[in-house]
Amino acid sequence: MSMESGIRRYADVFAASFRDAINARGLTLARLHEQLRARGNSVSMATLSYWRSGARRPEGAQSMAALGDIEQLLHLEPGSLTALLGTTNRTGPLGPNLFPLDERELEEAVKEAFAALGAEYPDTSRELTTHSVTDVDAAGNVSYSITRSIVQSTVGTVVSIPFLEMTPGISTPAPFIEAVAGGRISARYSHPNGEVHGVLFELDVPLTAPSTAMVEWSVAYPPDYPPQRETGHAVARQCRELLVWTRFHPDALPDRIEERVETPDGSKLTELSLEGRTSVHQVRRAFGPGLLGVAWSYADGADPRNLTADA
Incomplete structure:
Protein backbone atom coordinates (compact mmCIF):
# COMPACT_ATOMS: atom_id res chain seq x y z
CA MET A 1 0.00 0.00 0.00
CA SER A 2 1.38 3.44 -0.91
CA MET A 3 1.71 6.21 1.67
CA GLU A 4 -1.01 8.21 -0.11
CA SER A 5 -3.51 5.33 -0.15
CA GLY A 6 -2.74 4.55 3.48
CA ILE A 7 -3.45 8.12 4.52
CA ARG A 8 -6.66 8.03 2.46
CA ARG A 9 -7.79 4.86 4.27
CA TYR A 10 -7.16 6.39 7.70
CA ALA A 11 -9.03 9.55 6.68
CA ASP A 12 -12.06 7.46 5.65
CA VAL A 13 -12.08 5.53 8.94
CA PHE A 14 -11.71 8.74 10.93
CA ALA A 15 -14.47 10.48 8.97
CA ALA A 16 -16.93 7.61 9.49
CA SER A 17 -16.25 7.50 13.23
CA PHE A 18 -16.51 11.30 13.48
CA ARG A 19 -19.89 11.24 11.70
CA ASP A 20 -21.18 8.41 13.90
CA ALA A 21 -20.12 10.21 17.09
CA ILE A 22 -21.84 13.45 16.02
CA ASN A 23 -25.04 11.58 15.12
CA ALA A 24 -24.99 9.63 18.38
CA ARG A 25 -25.00 12.90 20.34
CA GLY A 26 -27.75 14.37 18.16
CA LEU A 27 -25.63 17.41 17.34
CA THR A 28 -25.45 19.47 14.19
CA LEU A 29 -22.06 20.47 12.86
CA ALA A 30 -23.01 24.11 13.49
CA ARG A 31 -23.74 23.37 17.16
CA LEU A 32 -20.43 21.54 17.55
CA HIS A 33 -18.69 24.52 15.97
CA GLU A 34 -20.36 26.86 18.49
CA GLN A 35 -19.25 24.68 21.41
CA LEU A 36 -15.67 24.65 20.13
CA ARG A 37 -15.65 28.44 19.77
CA ALA A 38 -16.90 28.74 23.36
CA ARG A 39 -13.79 26.82 24.40
CA GLY A 40 -11.57 29.20 22.47
CA ASN A 41 -10.96 26.80 19.59
CA SER A 42 -11.08 28.61 16.25
CA VAL A 43 -11.39 25.64 13.89
CA SER A 44 -13.70 26.68 11.03
CA MET A 45 -17.01 25.17 9.94
CA ALA A 46 -15.45 24.35 6.58
CA THR A 47 -12.66 22.39 8.27
CA LEU A 48 -15.14 20.42 10.39
CA SER A 49 -17.11 19.65 7.24
CA TYR A 50 -13.96 18.42 5.49
CA TRP A 51 -13.17 16.15 8.44
CA ARG A 52 -16.68 14.74 8.49
CA SER A 53 -16.67 14.01 4.76
CA GLY A 54 -13.14 12.59 4.73
CA ALA A 55 -11.92 15.22 2.26
CA ARG A 56 -9.28 16.20 4.80
CA ARG A 57 -8.05 14.98 8.15
CA PRO A 58 -6.79 16.84 11.26
CA GLU A 59 -3.10 17.78 11.21
CA GLY A 60 -1.08 20.36 13.07
CA ALA A 61 -1.19 21.57 16.66
CA GLN A 62 -4.39 23.63 16.34
CA SER A 63 -6.33 20.80 14.70
CA MET A 64 -5.15 18.25 17.27
CA ALA A 65 -6.16 20.59 20.09
CA ALA A 66 -9.61 20.93 18.50
CA LEU A 67 -9.84 17.16 18.22
CA GLY A 68 -9.16 16.80 21.94
CA ASP A 69 -12.06 19.17 22.66
CA ILE A 70 -14.30 17.31 20.19
CA GLU A 71 -13.67 14.02 21.98
CA GLN A 72 -14.80 15.63 25.23
CA LEU A 73 -17.84 17.34 23.70
CA LEU A 74 -18.97 14.10 22.04
CA HIS A 75 -18.41 12.14 25.29
CA LEU A 76 -15.77 9.91 23.73
CA GLU A 77 -12.78 8.25 25.36
CA PRO A 78 -9.74 10.56 25.31
CA GLY A 79 -7.65 9.82 22.22
CA SER A 80 -10.30 7.63 20.58
CA LEU A 81 -10.62 9.77 17.43
CA THR A 82 -6.97 10.80 17.41
CA ALA A 83 -5.91 7.14 17.37
CA LEU A 84 -7.80 6.66 14.09
CA LEU A 85 -5.59 9.11 12.23
CA GLY A 86 -2.78 6.60 11.85
CA THR A 87 0.45 7.85 10.30
CA THR A 88 0.58 11.53 9.52
CA ASN A 89 2.71 12.86 6.69
CA ARG A 90 4.57 15.27 8.96
CA THR A 91 5.74 15.64 12.54
CA GLY A 92 4.80 19.30 12.74
CA PRO A 93 6.88 21.77 14.79
CA LEU A 94 9.07 19.84 17.22
CA GLY A 95 10.42 22.67 19.34
CA PRO A 96 13.37 22.23 21.71
CA ASN A 97 14.05 19.00 23.56
CA LEU A 98 14.93 20.10 27.11
CA PHE A 99 15.03 18.54 30.55
CA PRO A 100 11.70 19.74 32.02
CA LEU A 101 12.96 20.67 35.52
CA ASP A 102 15.59 23.18 36.61
CA GLU A 103 17.53 20.49 38.51
Whole structure:
Protein backbone atom coordinates (compact mmCIF):
# COMPACT_ATOMS: atom_id res chain seq x y z
CA MET A 1 0.00 0.00 0.00
CA SER A 2 1.38 3.44 -0.91
CA MET A 3 1.71 6.21 1.67
CA GLU A 4 -1.01 8.21 -0.11
CA SER A 5 -3.51 5.33 -0.15
CA GLY A 6 -2.74 4.55 3.48
CA ILE A 7 -3.45 8.12 4.52
CA ARG A 8 -6.66 8.03 2.46
CA ARG A 9 -7.79 4.86 4.27
CA TYR A 10 -7.16 6.39 7.70
CA ALA A 11 -9.03 9.55 6.68
CA ASP A 12 -12.06 7.46 5.65
CA VAL A 13 -12.08 5.53 8.94
CA PHE A 14 -11.71 8.74 10.93
CA ALA A 15 -14.47 10.48 8.97
CA ALA A 16 -16.93 7.61 9.49
CA SER A 17 -16.25 7.50 13.23
CA PHE A 18 -16.51 11.30 13.48
CA ARG A 19 -19.89 11.24 11.70
CA ASP A 20 -21.18 8.41 13.90
CA ALA A 21 -20.12 10.21 17.09
CA ILE A 22 -21.84 13.45 16.02
CA ASN A 23 -25.04 11.58 15.12
CA ALA A 24 -24.99 9.63 18.38
CA ARG A 25 -25.00 12.90 20.34
CA GLY A 26 -27.75 14.37 18.16
CA LEU A 27 -25.63 17.41 17.34
CA THR A 28 -25.45 19.47 14.19
CA LEU A 29 -22.06 20.47 12.86
CA ALA A 30 -23.01 24.11 13.49
CA ARG A 31 -23.74 23.37 17.16
CA LEU A 32 -20.43 21.54 17.55
CA HIS A 33 -18.69 24.52 15.97
CA GLU A 34 -20.36 26.86 18.49
CA GLN A 35 -19.25 24.68 21.41
CA LEU A 36 -15.67 24.65 20.13
CA ARG A 37 -15.65 28.44 19.77
CA ALA A 38 -16.90 28.74 23.36
CA ARG A 39 -13.79 26.82 24.40
CA GLY A 40 -11.57 29.20 22.47
CA ASN A 41 -10.96 26.80 19.59
CA SER A 42 -11.08 28.61 16.25
CA VAL A 43 -11.39 25.64 13.89
CA SER A 44 -13.70 26.68 11.03
CA MET A 45 -17.01 25.17 9.94
CA ALA A 46 -15.45 24.35 6.58
CA THR A 47 -12.66 22.39 8.27
CA LEU A 48 -15.14 20.42 10.39
CA SER A 49 -17.11 19.65 7.24
CA TYR A 50 -13.96 18.42 5.49
CA TRP A 51 -13.17 16.15 8.44
CA ARG A 52 -16.68 14.74 8.49
CA SER A 53 -16.67 14.01 4.76
CA GLY A 54 -13.14 12.59 4.73
CA ALA A 55 -11.92 15.22 2.26
CA ARG A 56 -9.28 16.20 4.80
CA ARG A 57 -8.05 14.98 8.15
CA PRO A 58 -6.79 16.84 11.26
CA GLU A 59 -3.10 17.78 11.21
CA GLY A 60 -1.08 20.36 13.07
CA ALA A 61 -1.19 21.57 16.66
CA GLN A 62 -4.39 23.63 16.34
CA SER A 63 -6.33 20.80 14.70
CA MET A 64 -5.15 18.25 17.27
CA ALA A 65 -6.16 20.59 20.09
CA ALA A 66 -9.61 20.93 18.50
CA LEU A 67 -9.84 17.16 18.22
CA GLY A 68 -9.16 16.80 21.94
CA ASP A 69 -12.06 19.17 22.66
CA ILE A 70 -14.30 17.31 20.19
CA GLU A 71 -13.67 14.02 21.98
CA GLN A 72 -14.80 15.63 25.23
CA LEU A 73 -17.84 17.34 23.70
CA LEU A 74 -18.97 14.10 22.04
CA HIS A 75 -18.41 12.14 25.29
CA LEU A 76 -15.77 9.91 23.73
CA GLU A 77 -12.78 8.25 25.36
CA PRO A 78 -9.74 10.56 25.31
CA GLY A 79 -7.65 9.82 22.22
CA SER A 80 -10.30 7.63 20.58
CA LEU A 81 -10.62 9.77 17.43
CA THR A 82 -6.97 10.80 17.41
CA ALA A 83 -5.91 7.14 17.37
CA LEU A 84 -7.80 6.66 14.09
CA LEU A 85 -5.59 9.11 12.23
CA GLY A 86 -2.78 6.60 11.85
CA THR A 87 0.45 7.85 10.30
CA THR A 88 0.58 11.53 9.52
CA ASN A 89 2.71 12.86 6.69
CA ARG A 90 4.57 15.27 8.96
CA THR A 91 5.74 15.64 12.54
CA GLY A 92 4.80 19.30 12.74
CA PRO A 93 6.88 21.77 14.79
CA LEU A 94 9.07 19.84 17.22
CA GLY A 95 10.42 22.67 19.34
CA PRO A 96 13.37 22.23 21.71
CA ASN A 97 14.05 19.00 23.56
CA LEU A 98 14.93 20.10 27.11
CA PHE A 99 15.03 18.54 30.55
CA PRO A 100 11.70 19.74 32.02
CA LEU A 101 12.96 20.67 35.52
CA ASP A 102 15.59 23.18 36.61
CA GLU A 103 17.53 20.49 38.51
CA ARG A 104 21.03 19.86 37.14
CA GLU A 105 21.88 17.00 39.52
CA LEU A 106 18.53 15.37 38.85
CA GLU A 107 19.14 15.54 35.10
CA GLU A 108 22.47 13.75 35.58
CA ALA A 109 20.65 11.00 37.47
CA VAL A 110 18.12 10.79 34.63
CA LYS A 111 20.93 10.44 32.09
CA GLU A 112 22.32 7.55 34.16
CA ALA A 113 18.87 5.97 34.24
CA PHE A 114 18.56 6.22 30.45
CA ALA A 115 21.99 4.61 30.02
CA ALA A 116 21.15 1.79 32.43
CA LEU A 117 17.89 1.14 30.57
CA GLY A 118 19.72 1.11 27.23
CA ALA A 119 17.87 4.21 26.00
CA GLU A 120 19.23 7.12 23.99
CA TYR A 121 19.31 10.50 25.76
CA PRO A 122 17.48 12.66 24.97
CA ASP A 123 14.56 10.51 23.92
CA THR A 124 13.71 10.76 20.20
CA SER A 125 9.98 10.23 20.76
CA ARG A 126 7.53 12.86 21.91
CA GLU A 127 4.11 12.93 23.55
CA LEU A 128 1.45 14.44 21.29
CA THR A 129 -1.43 14.11 23.74
CA THR A 130 -1.15 12.95 27.35
CA HIS A 131 -3.85 12.43 29.98
CA SER A 132 -2.52 11.69 33.47
CA VAL A 133 -4.97 10.73 36.23
CA THR A 134 -3.97 10.49 39.90
CA ASP A 135 -6.05 9.13 42.79
CA VAL A 136 -5.59 10.43 46.34
CA ASP A 137 -6.43 8.10 49.25
CA ALA A 138 -8.31 8.76 52.50
CA ALA A 139 -5.05 9.81 54.18
CA GLY A 140 -4.64 12.57 51.62
CA ASN A 141 -1.69 10.98 49.83
CA VAL A 142 -1.12 9.88 46.23
CA SER A 143 -2.08 6.22 45.94
CA TYR A 144 -2.29 5.42 42.23
CA SER A 145 -1.88 7.05 38.84
CA ILE A 146 -2.55 6.01 35.28
CA THR A 147 -1.32 7.78 32.16
CA ARG A 148 -2.50 7.44 28.58
CA SER A 149 -0.46 9.03 25.80
CA ILE A 150 -0.22 9.31 22.05
CA VAL A 151 3.50 9.07 21.32
CA GLN A 152 5.29 9.85 18.06
CA SER A 153 8.69 9.00 16.64
CA THR A 154 10.41 12.23 15.59
CA VAL A 155 13.39 10.65 13.81
CA GLY A 156 14.32 7.14 12.75
CA THR A 157 12.60 4.15 14.36
CA VAL A 158 11.63 3.96 18.03
CA VAL A 159 11.16 0.51 19.57
CA SER A 160 10.96 1.50 23.26
CA ILE A 161 10.43 4.58 25.42
CA PRO A 162 11.71 5.21 28.97
CA PHE A 163 9.16 6.40 31.52
CA LEU A 164 10.46 7.78 34.81
CA GLU A 165 9.16 8.71 38.25
CA MET A 166 11.15 11.51 39.91
CA THR A 167 11.06 12.86 43.48
CA PRO A 168 13.63 15.70 43.63
CA GLY A 169 15.36 15.78 47.00
CA ILE A 170 13.40 12.81 48.37
CA SER A 171 14.79 9.26 48.37
CA THR A 172 12.05 6.68 47.87
CA PRO A 173 11.69 2.95 47.26
CA ALA A 174 10.81 1.96 43.70
CA PRO A 175 7.14 2.47 42.81
CA PHE A 176 5.26 -0.24 40.92
CA ILE A 177 5.25 0.91 37.29
CA GLU A 178 3.28 -1.40 34.98
CA ALA A 179 2.33 -1.43 31.30
CA VAL A 180 -1.44 -1.30 30.75
CA ALA A 181 -1.67 -1.20 26.94
CA GLY A 182 0.44 -0.61 23.88
CA GLY A 183 3.52 -2.50 25.01
CA ARG A 184 5.35 -4.20 27.85
CA ILE A 185 7.99 -3.40 30.46
CA SER A 186 11.32 -4.80 29.23
CA ALA A 187 13.68 -3.27 31.84
CA ARG A 188 13.59 -1.50 35.22
CA TYR A 189 16.05 0.77 36.99
CA SER A 190 16.35 2.66 40.27
CA HIS A 191 19.09 5.26 40.75
CA PRO A 192 21.21 4.87 43.92
CA ASN A 193 20.00 8.28 45.17
CA GLY A 194 16.40 6.99 45.23
CA GLU A 195 15.13 10.10 43.42
CA VAL A 196 14.78 8.53 39.96
CA HIS A 197 13.02 5.25 39.18
CA GLY A 198 12.10 4.14 35.70
CA VAL A 199 11.13 1.49 33.21
CA LEU A 200 11.73 0.84 29.54
CA PHE A 201 8.35 0.56 27.80
CA GLU A 202 8.79 -1.68 24.74
CA LEU A 203 6.19 -0.80 22.10
CA ASP A 204 3.94 -3.43 20.54
CA VAL A 205 5.04 -2.23 17.10
CA PRO A 206 8.20 -0.20 16.28
CA LEU A 207 7.49 3.40 15.29
CA THR A 208 9.19 4.89 12.25
CA ALA A 209 8.97 8.68 12.05
CA PRO A 210 6.45 10.23 11.91
CA SER A 211 4.24 7.30 13.04
CA THR A 212 2.24 7.44 16.28
CA ALA A 213 1.02 4.91 18.84
CA MET A 214 -1.21 4.80 21.92
CA VAL A 215 0.42 3.70 25.17
CA GLU A 216 -0.86 3.44 28.72
CA TRP A 217 0.96 2.77 31.98
CA SER A 218 0.14 2.85 35.69
CA VAL A 219 2.03 3.63 38.90
CA ALA A 220 1.23 2.33 42.38
CA TYR A 221 3.18 2.99 45.55
CA PRO A 222 4.46 0.53 48.20
CA PRO A 223 3.42 0.88 51.87
CA ASP A 224 6.80 2.35 52.86
CA TYR A 225 6.66 5.08 50.22
CA PRO A 226 6.93 8.62 51.70
CA PRO A 227 3.60 10.48 51.83
CA GLN A 228 3.05 12.38 48.59
CA ARG A 229 0.76 15.41 48.40
CA GLU A 230 1.91 16.72 45.08
CA THR A 231 1.61 15.21 41.62
CA GLY A 232 2.16 16.20 38.02
CA HIS A 233 3.48 15.32 34.61
CA ALA A 234 6.62 16.60 32.89
CA VAL A 235 7.40 16.65 29.17
CA ALA A 236 10.73 17.26 27.45
CA ARG A 237 9.16 18.45 24.19
CA GLN A 238 6.08 20.50 23.43
CA CYS A 239 2.91 18.44 23.93
CA ARG A 240 -0.16 19.32 21.88
CA GLU A 241 -2.42 18.67 24.87
CA LEU A 242 -1.51 17.83 28.46
CA LEU A 243 -4.23 16.99 30.98
CA VAL A 244 -3.48 16.38 34.66
CA TRP A 245 -6.56 15.17 36.60
CA THR A 246 -6.24 14.74 40.37
CA ARG A 247 -9.10 12.91 42.12
CA PHE A 248 -9.45 13.18 45.89
CA HIS A 249 -11.01 10.68 48.29
CA PRO A 250 -14.30 12.16 49.60
CA ASP A 251 -12.88 11.98 53.14
CA ALA A 252 -9.67 13.80 52.18
CA LEU A 253 -10.74 16.96 50.39
CA PRO A 254 -7.86 19.42 50.84
CA ASP A 255 -8.11 22.85 52.44
CA ARG A 256 -5.66 24.35 49.97
CA ILE A 257 -4.71 23.43 46.40
CA GLU A 258 -1.93 25.07 44.44
CA GLU A 259 -1.06 24.67 40.78
CA ARG A 260 2.61 24.57 39.83
CA VAL A 261 3.79 25.27 36.30
CA GLU A 262 7.51 25.09 35.56
CA THR A 263 8.92 25.98 32.13
CA PRO A 264 12.23 27.34 30.82
CA ASP A 265 10.77 30.80 31.52
CA GLY A 266 10.46 30.04 35.24
CA SER A 267 7.98 28.72 37.82
CA LYS A 268 4.47 29.95 38.53
CA LEU A 269 2.21 29.05 41.47
CA THR A 270 -1.56 29.63 41.32
CA GLU A 271 -4.15 28.82 43.97
CA LEU A 272 -6.96 26.53 42.78
CA SER A 273 -10.35 25.61 44.23
CA LEU A 274 -12.42 22.43 44.15
CA GLU A 275 -15.61 24.54 43.93
CA GLY A 276 -17.77 21.73 45.31
CA ARG A 277 -16.06 18.99 43.28
CA THR A 278 -13.91 16.11 44.50
CA SER A 279 -11.30 16.55 41.77
CA VAL A 280 -9.31 19.20 39.97
CA HIS A 281 -8.11 19.06 36.38
CA GLN A 282 -5.49 21.13 34.58
CA VAL A 283 -5.31 21.39 30.80
CA ARG A 284 -2.59 22.99 28.68
CA ARG A 285 -2.28 23.04 24.91
CA ALA A 286 1.02 23.46 23.10
CA PHE A 287 2.71 22.98 26.49
CA GLY A 288 6.33 22.16 27.15
CA PRO A 289 9.08 21.56 27.75
CA GLY A 290 8.05 21.78 31.37
CA LEU A 291 6.05 20.46 34.30
CA LEU A 292 2.35 20.82 35.03
CA GLY A 293 1.42 19.80 38.54
CA VAL A 294 -0.67 20.40 41.63
CA ALA A 295 -0.01 20.31 45.39
CA TRP A 296 -2.49 20.19 48.26
CA SER A 297 -2.50 20.57 52.04
CA TYR A 298 -4.78 20.34 55.05
CA ALA A 299 -5.63 22.58 57.97
CA ASP A 300 -3.48 20.49 60.33
CA GLY A 301 -0.45 21.80 58.46
CA ALA A 302 0.78 18.40 57.21
CA ASP A 303 2.28 19.24 53.83
CA PRO A 304 5.33 17.21 52.75
CA ARG A 305 5.58 19.27 49.53
CA ASN A 306 7.07 16.27 47.73
CA LEU A 307 6.99 16.18 43.95
CA THR A 308 6.05 13.17 41.91
CA ALA A 309 6.43 13.81 38.18
CA ASP A 310 6.37 11.51 35.16
CA ALA A 311 8.73 12.21 32.31
